Amino acid sequence: MRREETRSMHPPKALWLGDIRPGMRLPLPGFECSAELVAGYADLLDARHPIHVDAAYAKTTRYGRLIAHGPLVIAKVLAELNGIFGTALLVMLDVGEWRFYGPVFVGDAVQVECFVIDVSSAKGSSAGAVRLEIRVLGSDGALVQRGTAGVLISRAPAKA
Structure with a gap:
């Protein structure tokens, strides 16, 4: 059974609005920027710049090897928010102030840190x-991307 199928069969426990405080660290998982992930993203969005998909070309660049698309990393990280908030997550409100500090190379395993700012x-609102x-x-542990995101989170349902 594929990971996606397993996830849908067992939805994550909800993290409700009342349980969230500024300063909290949320356990977003890291992931590998595999060649398959990068190729799938390139195919899906027709984003085939050679720095991402042509190893021979990438060797001639300042990076010397293939790099992942910056927005791919953002999308992968944001997709994991469902695993943190579960059914309490209603919608994404925004993605902002995103900066790129260095490349994520194809094959790199990245770690993610996530903190509640506000x-x-x-x-009396429900969310x-x-x-x-x-x-x-x-x-290597160096900061490669940093940004902010806003999400709309439900309050816990009233107990019957």
């Missing part, structure tokens, strides 16, 4: 905005 909601800071660390 939580806001109107009194609230949670602002996150996300840091992506390369295989």
Whole structure:
């Protein structure tokens, strides 16, 4: 059974708005930027710049080897938010202030750090905005990407 199928059969436990506090560290998993992941992204979005898909070309660049698409890394990280918030996650509100500090090479295993910056909601509302800071660390532990994201998170349902 594929990982995606297993995930859908066992949805993650919800992390409700009332359980979230500024300063919390959220356990986003790291991942490998495999050649298959990069090729799939290139095919899906027709994003075939040779720095990402042509090893011979990549050798001639300042990086000397294939690098992952920057937005691929962002998308992969943001996709993991469902695993943290579960059914409490309603929608993405925004992705902002994203910066690239260095390349993620094809084959690199990256680590992700995620912290709650702010939580806001109107009194009596059923949901609230949670602002996150996300840091992506390369295989050597150096900061390669950093950005923020906003998500709308539900309050826990009232107990019957």
